[in-house]
Amino acid sequence: MRKSVTLTSTSKKSGSKIDRHLIPNWGAYLIVALFIMVELFPLLWMVSTSFKQPGEYFNSNVKWLPSVPTLDHYANIFSSLQFGGFMANSLIVTVASTFLAVVFGMFGAYALARFETGGPLLSFTILLQRMAPPIVIVIPLFLLFSNLGQLDTLGALIFAYVGANLPFALWLLKGFFAEVPSELEEAGLIDGCSRFGALWKIVMPLAAPGVVATSVLVAVQAWNEFFLAVILTNSPNSQTLPVAISTLIVPVVDIQWGEMSAAAVLAIIPVFIFALFVQRRLVEGLTGGAVKG
Numbered sequence: 001m002r003k004s005v006t007l008t009s010t011s012k013k014s015g016s017k018i019d020r021h022l023i024p025n026w027g028a029y030l031i032v033a034l035f036i037m038v039e040l041f042p043l044l045w046m047v048s049t050s051f052k053q054p055g056e057y058f059n060s061n062v063k064w065l066p067s068v069p070t071l072d073h074y075a076n077i078f079s080s081l082q083f084g085g086f087m088a089n090s091l092i093v094t095v096a097s098t099f100l101a102v103v104f105g106m107f108g109a110y111a112l113a114r115f116e117t118g119g120p121l122l123s124f125t126i127l128l129q130r131m132a133p134p135i136v137i138v139i140p141l142f143l144l145f146s147n148l149g150q151l152d153t154l155g156a157l158i159f160a161y162v163g164a165n166l167p168f169a170l171w172l173l174k175g176f177f178a179e180v181p182s183e184l185e186e187a188g189l190i191d192g193c194s195r196f197g198a199l200w201k202i203v204m205p206l207a208a209p210g211v212v213a214t215s216v217l218v219a220v221q222a223w224n225e226f227f228l229a230v231i232l233t234n235s236p237n238s239q240t241l242p243v244a245i246s247t248l249i250v251p252v253v254d255i256q257w258g259e260m261s262a263a264a265v266l267a268i269i270p271v272f273i274f275a276l277f278v279q280r281r282l283v284e285g286l287t288g289g290a291v292k293g
Helices: 002-022 026-050 072-079 083-115 122-131 135-148 154-178 182-190 195-224 227-232 241-246 257-282 288-292
Strands: none
Touching (some): 026 257, 083 154, 083 195, 083 241, 122 154, 135 154, 135 227, 154 195, 182 195, 227 241, 241 257
16 A cells, blocks of 8 residues: 555656646747847848838838838849849859868868878968958959959859868868767778778768758858959959849948848848758768768
C-alpha cells in the first residue's frame, strides 16, 4: 500500500514538473515578437510605399496601407530606368564573384586548416585586408583597369568583388574545415584517395553547411556593394542595381520615393529566394554527415 502511494505521489510530482516545463514563456515570446516587428517595419513600410500614390508620401495623416494601390512605380522603373538590364548585371557579377571567391577561398582555407600554411598569424593577416576601407584599393583598381582597357566592364567588377570578398570567405571556411576530423581524411588516403579526392569526397560533404553559409554571406555583400561599382562603372552596360537605385535620388530637385521603393523591393527578391533555397543547409550540423555515415 505504501509503495502505491509512493508511486502515485512520485507520478504526480513528475507530472507537475513536466507541466511546468510545457508552460510557454510568454514574456520571452512577447519580446521576440516585438523585436521581429521592429526589424520588419522598415521592410513593410517600403513595400507599402511602392504601391502608394505620389500624394500619399507626404500626407500629414500617416497611411499604413495605400488607399488606391498602383503598379505605376514598378512600370516606371522598367520603362525609364531599364531595371531589367541592371538586374542582369547584378546577377552576373554576384554569381560569378561569389563562385570564384568561395572556390579560391576553399582551397586556401583547406591549406591553412590542414597544413598550417604560413603559421597561425597568416589567416589573421589575410582577414585584416578585409577590414581596410574600400577607398584604399579603389584608386589602384581604377588605374589598373583603365590601363588595361577594362574600365566600365562586368569583368572588372567581378575581379574587384573577388578580391574584396576572398579574405572574408577564406577566414570563414578555415574555421569550418578545421572542425572536420582529420582522421576521416587519413582513412580515405589509406584507402587510395588522393589529397584532392579526400577534400572533395570527405571534407566537402561534412563542411557543406559552412560552404553554403559562406556563399550566402559573400553573395549578400556582392549584391549590396555600391562604392566599387559606382567608381569602376559609368554606363548602364555594366552598372549594378545599387548604382541604378541611387540615380533615383536627386538632391533638392526630387526623390522618387515610389520608384525607389519598388526597385528596392525587386532587388530583395533574388536574395530572399536564394536564402529560402539554401536554408536547410544553413542549419545542418558540421559533424552530422560523419555521425550518419
